Amino acid sequence: MWGNKMHSKVHLQLFNTSIFDSGSLSMTTMVLRQFHASGRYCVTIFENGRAYKNVEFDVDEKVEKMQLDIDLARTAPDHRRHPDCCCHEKAKKKCLAHSVSPKGYVLFHVSSGKGYSVKVADKEGKTVFDSARLESGDLFALSLLEPAAYVMTNTVDSASGEIHVSLSPEVAKSLKTLETCFIEVTPKKFEPSQVKLVSSQGLVFRMKTPGRIVIKKATPSPKETARPLTHWQNLQGAASLKQR
Amino acid sequence: MAYTDNCDIYASFHEEGFNRIVDHIRRQRPSLFNYATAAVAKNPQLLCKAINVHPIINIRNNPHLTIVDPLPIPGTRFGVNFAAQLTEFKIDFHPGDEFPLPPELGPPLKAQRLAIKLSVCAGIGCPPKDFIDHDMASFENLELSTNRMPAMSLTHVEEVPPRTPIIALPTRKLNCFCLDAYAIGGMRRTVFNGKEYLEPFIDGIEIVDLKPAGLENSLECYIGLMLKLGILPGLKILLQSFSLNLTEGATDLFPTPTNIVISAMPISASVPNNPAIENDQLKAFIKAEVI
Amino acid sequence: MAHLTIGASENTFKALFEKIRDNFHFANSDSGDFGPFSAGYVLEAHLEGGTIDLRADNTVQIKELDIKWDRLDLSLGIDIPEICVGGFCIIPNIFTGGCLVRAPRVCIFSADPDISFTLPLGGIITSEISVTGSLVTKYNIKPARPAGMNDWDAQDMDPSLANHWQLFIDPQFLDVDLFDIADIVGDLLDNAINFAVDNLLGFLPGWARDLIKAILGAFVDVIRAILDIGDDLQEWISDLLNVSFGITDFILQVIADDLASKFPLVEIEDPFPVLEAAANPNPGVPSMLIPVKIPIRDLKVFNNDREMILEANVG
Numbered sequence: 001m002w003g004n005k006m007h008s009k010v011h012l013q014l015f016n017t018s019i020f021d022s023g024s025l026s027m028t029t030m031v032l033r034q035f036h037a038s039g040r041y042c043v044t045i046f047e048n049g050r051a052y053k054n055v056e057f058d059v060d061e062k063v064e065k066m067q068l069d070i071d072l073a074r075t076a077p078d079h080r081r082h083p084d085c086c087c088h089e090k091a092k093k094k095c096l097a098h099s100v101s102p103k104g105y106v107l108f109h110v111s112s113g114k115g116y117s118v119k120v121a122d123k124e125g126k127t128v129f130d131s132a133r134l135e136s137g138d139l140f141a142l143s144l145l146e147p148a149a150y151v152m153t154n155t156v157d158s159a160s161g162e163i164h165v166s167l168s169p170e171v172a173k174s175l176k177t178l179e180t181c182f183i184e185v186t187p188k189k190f191e192p193s194q195v196k197l198v199s200s201q202g203l204v205f206r207m208k209t210p211g212r213i214v215i216k217k218a219t220p221s222p223k224e225t226a227r228p229l230t231h232w233q234n235l236q237g238a239a240s241l242k243q244r
Numbered sequence: 245m246a247y248t249d250n251c252d253i254y255a256s257f258h259e260e261g262f263n264r265i266v267d268h269i270r271r272q273r274p275s276l277f278n279y280a281t282a283a284v285a286k287n288p289q290l291l292c293k294a295i296n297v298h299p300i301i302n303i304r305n306n307p308h309l310t311i312v313d314p315l316p317i318p319g320t321r322f323g324v325n326f327a328a329q330l331t332e333f334k335i336d337f338h339p340g341d342e343f344p345l346p347p348e349l350g351p352p353l354k355a356q357r358l359a360i361k362l363s364v365c366a367g368i369g370c371p372p373k374d375f376i377d378h379d380m381a382s383f384e385n386l387e388l389s390t391n392r393m394p395a396m397s398l399t400h401v402e403e404v405p406p407r408t409p410i411i412a413l414p415t416r417k418l419n420c421f422c423l424d425a426y427a428i429g430g431m432r433r434t435v436f437n438g439k440e441y442l443e444p445f446i447d448g449i450e451i452v453d454l455k456p457a458g459l460e461n462s463l464e465c466y467i468g469l470m471l472k473l474g475i476l477p478g479l480k481i482l483l484q485s486f487s488l489n490l491t492e493g494a495t496d497l498f499p500t501p502t503n504i505v506i507s508a509m510p511i512s513a514s515v516p517n518n519p520a521i522e523n524d525q526l527k528a529f530i531k532a533e534v535i
Numbered sequence: 536m537a538h539l540t541i542g543a544s545e546n547t548f549k550a551l552f553e554k555i556r557d558n559f560h561f562a563n564s565d566s567g568d569f570g571p572f573s574a575g576y577v578l579e580a581h582l583e584g585g586t587i588d589l590r591a592d593n594t595v596q597i598k599e600l601d602i603k604w605d606r607l608d609l610s611l612g613i614d615i616p617e618i619c620v621g622g623f624c625i626i627p628n629i630f631t632g633g634c635l636v637r638a639p640r641v642c643i644f645s646a647d648p649d650i651s652f653t654l655p656l657g658g659i660i661t662s663e664i665s666v667t668g669s670l671v672t673k674y675n676i677k678p679a680r681p682a683g684m685n686d687w688d689a690q691d692m693d694p695s696l697a698n699h700w701q702l703f704i705d706p707q708f709l710d711v712d713l714f715d716i717a718d719i720v721g722d723l724l725d726n727a728i729n730f731a732v733d734n735l736l737g738f739l740p741g742w743a744r745d746l747i748k749a750i751l752g753a754f755v756d757v758i759r760a761i762l763d764i765g766d767d768l769q770e771w772i773s774d775l776l777n778v779s780f781g782i783t784d785f786i787l788q789v790i791a792d793d794l795a796s797k798f799p800l801v802e803i804e805d806p807f808p809v810l811e812a813a814a815n816p817n818p819g820v821p822s823m824l825i826p827v828k829i830p831i832r833d834l835k836v837f838n839n840d841r842e843m844i845l846e847a848n849v850g
Binding site: 246247248249251252253254255256257258260261262264265268269272273275285299300301303304305306307310311478479481482485504524525532534 | 536537538539540541542543544546547550685686687807808809810811813815816817820821824825827828829830839841842844848849850
């Protein structure tokens with residue numbers, strides 16, 4: 001009667017990402033920085049190391065907004081744009097980002113794709129933030145979806161730790177009420193160095209020392225074979241399938 | 245008491261309706277009631293009574309009468325034209341209140357019996373006197389040359405060879421007469437070509453006041469034979485038709501054939517007569533069997 | 536007194552009815568949007584069973600006539616809700632207990648996906664209808680019959696263009712117990728939902744499907760909630776088919792119209808042939824004489840609790 005097709009696309013990247021890098025952002029990973037000085041800031045967005053887009057934002061004392069989200073993927077539609085456009089020039093409407101309070105945080109995230117990073121320069125053009133190297137006070141947040149054992153590393157000082165992600169039927173019931181887990185990143189160590197998470201639970205690294213956080217699966221997961229697609233129209237087989 | 249207490253389908257015809265049916269039959273099948281020679285058929289103005297036909301008879305070229313051989317003149321090859329017509333045919337079912345029966349038929353009408361009142365008109369076409377006296381010889385010669393028949397003479401009485409067609413003598417008119425006759429009889433079931441029919445029969449006929457008695461008896465015999473062998477068998481009605489083909493259905497709406505077989509209920513204590521003639525009606529008790 | 540009287544016993548009447556009952560076939564389809572879901576159906580059905588009762592008040596009652604669903608497919612289309620991760624609190628508000636900065640939500644699908652599936656209800660639904668009506672006669676003239684055509688020519692046409700008296704049941708009351716749905720429909724629905732979700736997510740690894748199920752809850756429960764099925768699935772389906780789609784009204788209308796004007800119990804040709812065609816007694820053409828037909832007039836029908844009676848006059 002109608003089509004039996006799915007009418008939307010699946011973000012497969014959610015399910016096949018196995019490396020989570022604060023210096024190379026993808027879906028479910030994000031970095032946060034608090035910009036205390038008021039003024040205009042210019043963000044240069046890099047995709048796989050190539051700069052292609054600039055955006056601006058303002059830090060304004062008069063603004064009470066505590067969170068400014070900048071989607072690095074959505075704000076960069078044209079990869080061929082000259083990297084020097086917009087910033088430090090007369091601002092054009094499409095390059096202008098919104099404002100945030102000096103007490104607030106700018107959150108850089110990615111709605112699709114991977115390999116994103118940012119550099120933020122102040123009005124003098126001085127780089128004040130580089131997501132490839134987080135400083136004390138910065139935050140790296142992510143969700144790990146796949147149940148597995150992971151190794152977390154600070155590539156700056158080689159601190160390491162373990163993360164165990166699981167999803168059991170018991171905890172699955174409380175998925176929507178999980179508390180965020182916090183890890184302090186101090187010189188040469190993570191505190192705690194071992195955490196147990198539930199699939200999709202929030203994880204936040206609070207940087208107390210410069211670093212770049214990389215999380216990888218400890219062992220490659222067993223090859224997953226999706227259940228074969230069955231034609232749901234053939235409901236005659238439904239009973240026999242249920243019995244299997 | 246229900247009509248169908250002892251049958252599946254009950255059908256009854258009141259005598260008034262039955263007589264209307266007979267009228268329709270007379271107009272739509274006039275050849276059943278009118279007989280004449282070929283010459284009279286070609287000249288219908290000679291008939292004793294004009295035949296009232298349904299217009300469809302002429303549209304479909306159906307005959308108005310049945311053609312019969314001329315009445316033979318013994319000892320000759322010749323015959324005379326004639327016509328015999330049943331001009332009235334009226335039925336009265338028991339208890340018989342439409343017309344009185346002559347005493348010879350033993351009134352009152354017995355149970356399970358019907359009475360028929362007939363009017364028969366007939367006439368013989370006598371040739372003109374001057375034809376016999378003056379034109380016969382040339383007529384004979386003409387017929388001889390036309391029909392290649394051996395020479396014969398009226399003065400010589402010779403045996404007419406068998407299967408020789410009778411030559412009708414010409415006539416300008418029929419000498420017509422009409423008689424009223426009464427018959428009594430009933431209805432019976434017959435089977436013809438595997439189908440059940442209801443057919444009228446007679447077992448008594450009387451022509452009123454015809455003298456001498458021998459003539460009356462002879463004509464009664466003849467008319468009776470005409471009815472029994474000619475007219476009445478033509479009036480047999482399919483039993484299925486008696487029930488107005490109730491179980492046939494509309495073949496354009498229901499293309500699969502009907503699975504109901506129609507037959508007459510057997511005679512029994514609860515159905516002592518089938519068909520039954522009573523209360524001025526002809527009744528049939530029909531079995532409808534689903535196969 | 537009528538010229539012609541025909542009585543047909545209740546058994547004969549029943550045989551007449553069974554012929555038209557067996558010729559009933561109806562089919563229909565429809566679809567609609569009902570907010571959180573859309574639905575549609577395709578149906579084909581015929582009639583079986585039923586008992587005939589001629590009643591003393593000149594009515595006819597047909598009881599417990601079964602509607603046999605050769606096909607009754609109910610198709611449902613549902614937008615399943617967003618399946619997203621993220622949204623967790625990154626910086627809690629230590630003063631108020633709330634959250635100052637929260638992670639954005641990342642959804643698995645680019646837009647709300649929809650799934651659709653079909654429940655084949657034909658074999659698990661029984662329906663029953665009872666009809667009370669009176670017998671009526673109608674005089675049918677074939678529209679294709681030219682004016683002035685005689686009755687013999689009309690009968691000879693293929694198809695026949697003869698006029699007919701027709702006898703119908705004119706329904707006055709129809710009682711229907713349309714949808715008695717077997718309990719197995721619950722399993723049928725669950726299987727259909729799981730199948731549809733498998734089709735949607737079957738390509739994903741098992742842990743991803745488990746996560747999605749954990750986020751959504753059990754698919755069957757989610758979809759039942761979207762459909763607002765509640766505790767009684769049978770009642771929900773019955774309401775959807777009866778009230779939302781009006782299948783009851785459709786079927787009642789079809790049966791009523793067919794009984795009253797499309798499928799006559801009896802059809803009597805007018806004029807009615809009483810003598811078959813016979814051989815021409817005279818040599819030459821035509822070879823056959825016309826059948827003898829009698830006009831039927833004033834046909835009326837009535838019944839008591841034992842028989843149907845037709846009365847008519849010869850025209």
